[in-house]
Amino acid sequence: MxxxxxxxxxxxxxxxxxxxxxxxxxxxxPFAYGLYQLVLKIPALFG
Structure with a gap:
């Protein structure tokens, strides 16, 4: 076979x-940069 x-x-x-x-x-x-920027802005959502 x-x-x-x-x-x-x-x-x-x-x-x-x-x-x-x-x-x-x-x-x-660009994906990693966008994700980095998103993580930086997360504290502003709760502060």
Whole structure:
């Protein structure tokens, strides 16, 4: 019994990894900044 190849699951090249990392940074940095700003404003809601 042989293992079938999974189509579309080929190994990524270096440029694909760079693109994926940049995409996560593009989304992650603004999200983290917004979350940080939200946490800073929480005390004002109760004070």
């Amino acid at each position: 042989s293992t079938p190849e999974i189509t579309g699951a080929a190994a990524w090249g270096p440029m694909q990894w760079v693109g994926a990392v940049l995409a996560w940074i593009w989304v992650g940095v």
